[in-house]
Amino acid sequence: MSSICDSHTYCGRFAPSPTGLLHAGSLMTAVGSYLEARTRGGRWLVRIEDLDTPRMVPGAADEILRTLARLGFAWDGEVVYQSRRHERYRAALDALINQDLAYACRCSRREIQAVAARGLDGVVYPGTCRALQLKPQPGLAWRLRVDLAGEQAFGDRLQGRYAQNLPRDIGDFVLLRADGYWAYQLAVVVDDADQGVTDVVRGADLLVSTPRQIWLQQRLGLTTPGYCHLPLLVNAAGEKLSKQTLAPSISADAALDELALALTRLGHRPPAGLISLSELWSWAHNHWCLENVPKGPVFDVNMSWI
Ligand code: GLU
Numbered sequence: 674m675s676s677i678c679d680s681h682t683y684c685g686r687f688a689p690s691p692t693g694l695l696h697a698g699s700l701m702t703a704v705g706s707y708l709e710a711r712t713r714g715g716r717w718l719v720r721i722e723d724l725d726t727p728r729m730v731p732g733a734a735d736e737i738l739r740t741l742a743r744l745g746f747a748w749d750g751e752v753v754y755q756s757r758r759h760e761r762y763r764a765a766l767d768a769l770i771n772q773d774l775a776y777a778c779r780c781s782r783r784e785i786q787a788v789a790a791r792g793l794d795g796v797v798y799p800g801t802c803r804a805l806q807l808k809p810q811p812g813l814a815w816r817l818r819v820d821l822a823g824e825q826a827f828g829d830r831l832q833g834r835y836a837q838n839l840p841r842d843i844g845d846f847v848l849l850r851a852d853g854y855w856a857y858q859l860a861v862v863v864d865d866a867d868q869g870v871t872d873v874v875r876g877a878d879l880l881v882s883t884p885r886q887i888w889l890q891q892r893l894g895l896t897t898p899g900y901c902h903l904p905l906l907v908n909a910a911g912e913k914l915s916k917q918t919l920a921p922s923i924s925a926d927a928a929l930d931e932l933a934l935a936l937t938r939l940g941h942r943p944p945a946g947l948i949s950l951s952e953l954w955s956w957a958h959n960h961w962c963l964e965n966v967p968k969g970p971v972f973d974v975n976m977s978w979i
Contacts, residue, residue, distance in 0.1 A: 678869030683715025685872050687741075687748075688861070690722040691733035694922035695740045697935065697973065698876065698906035698914035704935045705903045706874035707746055708961040718868055719748040723756045724855050743925035744932055745950045753868065755860050762855045765863045765893055766815060766848055774892050775848060777807040778814045789844070793837060794881045797844035815849040817889060825884035830901035832877065832968055837884040846885055862886050866895040877902040877969055878913055904969020906938060914973060929953060940965035 678684030687703045689695065695703070710717040719741070721734045738752060769775035780801050789796035800820065807813060819839040826836035837843060848859040861882075865873060880902045890897050906914045914920035923931050928950055933943050936957055947953045 678716050678718070678871065683710060683713040683872055684718065684868070684870050685710035685715055685874055686718040686720055686865070686868065686870050687746075688720040688722050688864075688875070689737050690725070690728075691730060691737060692725070692728045693730055693916035693920075694733055695737050696914055696916075696920035696922055697931070697938075698920060700744075700923050700931060700935045701906055701938055701971075702874070702876050702903055703741065703746060704932065704957075705901075705939055705966065708957055709872065709874050709901065709963065712958060712961045715872070716749040717746075718750060718753070718870070720753045720864060720868070721755065722857070722860070723754055724857065724860055726756070726854070740923055740925045744923075744928045745954050753864065755855075755864065758860070758864065759855070761863050761867060762849075762860055765859060769817060769848070769892060770815075772892070774818050775815050776803055776805075776818065776845075777809055778802040778816050778845075778847075778851075779807060779812075780814075792844060793842040797840075797842070798846070800845055803845065811853065812851055814847050814851040816845040817848050817892070818845055819843060819885075819888060820845070822888050825888055827883060827887055827897075827900060829880065829883075830899060831963060831966060832880060832902050835880055835883065837881075839884060839888060843885055858882060858885055858889060862889045862893065862895065865898055866890070866893075870898050872899040872901065874901045874903060876913075877905050901963070903939070904967050904971045906973050907970040908973055911970065932957075938971045940967050 685706045687706050689699055707717050719738070723729055723734060766775060785796055785798055789799050798816065803818065803820070822839035824836055824838050826834060829835050846858060847856045849855055883900055887897050908914060908918055912918045932950070932953055936943055941957065941960055943953055943956055947956055
């Protein structure tokens, strides 16, 4: 893939999964990543993360793009769809297999649950198949070895230092699922590198994934981008707004209010009297400052911006 981002220019991205429409939480992420990129004179890409086909909502990808456009976001280059990039993920997996860093795994979820300890993101796979050298065949998952990883730390631009001990906290993680779908962890690393992304700005629910992604980048000889994890928008019970928590989708008909609310939740308070989208965007460009953004979480209470 020829990248429209060269390594000298800030290049950010927004990577929604079309498992639902844009909601107030994903809009915050879009606004934060967009303003970080644009106020640094950088580029901003959109990638549709449509790998997990059974969870996709038909038409959601197009609707997300339409809503973004109506809200006044302008992205650079063509939208990239993960569902069209299997060969790139295959090449990355093959490179890892050739270095003996990835192995086939036949353990079922139930078998793993029965023996594994809880980690920071589900159970920690105990490495049962690591030494078995199972022959590749359909129905097997592929995992990346992290047994030699030790502590993996990085400095997040908003959340500060974040560290995990990958063998203890995460375990050998899945790159290709037993049902044949590519895992998010592999796809995101390959795509961010191929697209020349220099700075990842995304929701704080993905902080727990970042040490894994950095380990994977290092194994594949890829540059690690900068990371900034924005606050999550949560309901009164502290749950992330999502399709599961029945978050309403963003209405582009109320574009001005939706954007102003997203900015307010990100610690910026647009003044009353901005009556058009272009006025609001221009205010946002002039006032955006990451230091004003709370680490989160942000509660989804009725906030009025005027
Ligand atoms: N596709 C993920 C989501 O919608 C975001 C992945 C990322 O930004 O790395 O939550």
